Amino acid sequence: MRRSSNSIVMIAYAIWVLFPFLYLLVLSLSADWRFPSILPNYIGLKNWAAVLGGETGLVKSFFLSLFISLLVALSSTLCGFLLSRIVNYNKKKNLWTIISYFPYVLAPVVFGACLSYYFLRLGILGTTFGVILAQFFIAFPYAMIFFSPFWTEKTKDYENLVATLRGSLVQKFTKVLFPLSKNLILICFFQTFLISWFEFGLSSIIGVGKVQTLTIQVFLFIKESNFYYGAMSCCLLMLPPVIFIYVNKRYVFNKIL
Amino acid sequence: MSFLEIKKVGKSFGNQEIVKQLDIDLEAGKTLSILGKSGCGKTTMLKMIAGLESPDEGSIKVGGTMMNSVPPAKRGIVYLYQEDLLFPHLSVYENIAFGLRIKRMDKSFIDKEVRRMIAELQLEGHADKMPEAISGGQRQRVSFGRAIITNPLLLLLDEPFGSLDAGTRKDMQLLFTDLSATYKITSLFVTHDMKEAILMGDEIGLMREGRLKIYKSQQAFLADPDTGVANEIDFWGGLTSNKSD
Known part of the structure; x- marks a missing residue:
């Protein structure tokens, strides 16, 4: 009795979690679904064929977002790792750490509005580079804060040990620090990728409609009441996070736990 | 002739003088054990010799070479911590080979040296194990x-x-002690255990509030009432005589 009630709870939980995703998938395959029909009049690959045919601009947006997010994740993870080392070995470590939290005091949209003036003066408003730089301003401090706990006295001792064993600075990083922090670096890369991937407010202000990332496309379809294409772009939006969650679970979290 | 020559080395952090007028003369192949309580300046002294801290004054010479401005990676002085600090991502074999690998030595030379060292350390059968799989x-x-x-x-x-x-x-x-004799290692051995200091050192130093006093022989160390050895002997002697009474 108890076993069957547990199974019901588990199934209910699975439905509750998976329903929005399944619904989005069905919606992306649908067309001409009007009240009071319970099921859509059309289910097929018409919408997806339009996407792959390049009609909607979604494929272009998908690859543009992928490019922006990969670049933001790579640069902020690397810079965050290196800079957090300097900050955490500094005598005024606490002050620098507080400064790292500052970009999060403002909502990204407000932060974007503040940046837009300077970006306009620099001539990078409405450019892909401008969007990358703006997202970097958000993701980089996150990476700095993320890596802070790694730079302990013990890590410093490892570094000193490598130095006295006649290792160079490059060898310190390649032979010890990167291998020791490999899992943290991977997690930080995933997290900063996701920060960038789902960014909307900042990108729309800095991109001024000229840089059509996937999140901006999703909102455009929703504004146009094109739910089928909206659902389809949401499916595309989910794809990289799903892959990352799988990779994280399979190769990173299991090794940490 | 002295191999390690340290003259008038001092170090302060803020207003606090941690190491005062440090003088050491140690011959090659000898061990100087240094006894001292926590916070007396032992670690700062070692870090200055290793190049991990810079002294405010004085000179450090090893084998006749002035070391003050030589970076740690070029001194040829290895600093070992209380914690073993084995690299957790490397096997026992690779941990031992680490210093030779970063010097880009020949692979067959590295293999020969590492296997010899593993045998000397009585670690046969553990070469492929990871650090977490072996004892302290x-x-x-x-x-x-x-x-x-x-x-x-x-x-x-x-x-x-x-x-x-x-x-x-x-x-x-x-x-x-065996490895020191085999490889003719010159070393400074810091401890807060008096018995260990006596056992390990050819010479014994006593560090108090940043000042190091060196005794060239065990007898000199035992004879000085400041070292507290006499009190220790009295204590253990007293216990033995009380038991026999």
Whole structure:
């Protein structure tokens, strides 16, 4: 009795979690679904064929977002790792750490509005580079804060040990620090990728409609009441996070736990 | 002739003078054990010799070479911590080979040297294990092997057996004495254990509030009432006589 009630709870939980995703998938395959029909009049690959045919601009947006997010994740993870080392070995470590939290005091949209003036003066408003730089301003401090706990006295001792064993600075990083922090670096890369991937407010202000990332496309379809294409772009939006969650679970979290 | 010559070295942090007028003269192949309580300046002294801290004044010479402005990676002085600091991502073999690999030595030379060192450290059968799979004493052996295989000019040991149990500690003291003789290691051995200081050192130093006093022989150390050895002997002697009464 108890076993069957547990199974019901588990199934209910699975439905509750998976329903929005399944619904989005069905919606992306649908067309001409009007009240009071319970099921859509059309289910097929018409919408997806339009996407792959390049009609909607979604494929272009998908690859543009992928490019922006990969670049933001790579640069902020690397810079965050290196800079957090300097900050955490500094005598005024606490002050620098507080400064790292500052970009999060403002909502990204407000932060974007503040940046837009300077970006306009620099001539990078409405450019892909401008969007990358703006997202970097958000993701980089996150990476700095993320890596802070790694730079302990013990890590410093490892570094000193490598130095006295006649290792160079490059060898310190390649032979010890990167291998020791490999899992943290991977997690930080995933997290900063996701920060960038789902960014909307900042990108729309800095991109001024000229840089059509996937999140901006999703909102455009929703504004146009094109739910089928909206659902389809949401499916595309989910794809990289799903892959990352799988990779994280399979190769990173299991090794940490 | 002195191999390690330290003259009038001092170091302060803010207004606090941590090491005062440090003078050391140590011959090659000898061990100077340094006894001192926590916070007396032992670690700062070792870090200055290793190049990890810079002295405010004085000179440090090793083998006749002035070391003050030489970076740690070029000094040839290895600093060993109380914690073994084995690299968790490398096997026992790779940990020992580390210093030779970063010097880009020939692979067959590295293999020969590492296998010889593993045999000396009595770690046969453990070469492929990861650090978490071996005991505390074995880890400390690997740490020694990793340092000694690089043939350092000077070995600095900062309470290396502090975290080991009594039995393992005794084994490690014997092993270190053997390795010192075999490889003719010049070393400074810091400890807060009086017995260990007497056992390990050819010369014994006593550090108090940043000042180091060196005794060239065990007899000189035992004879000085400041060292507290006489009190120790009286205490243990008293216990023995009370028991026999």
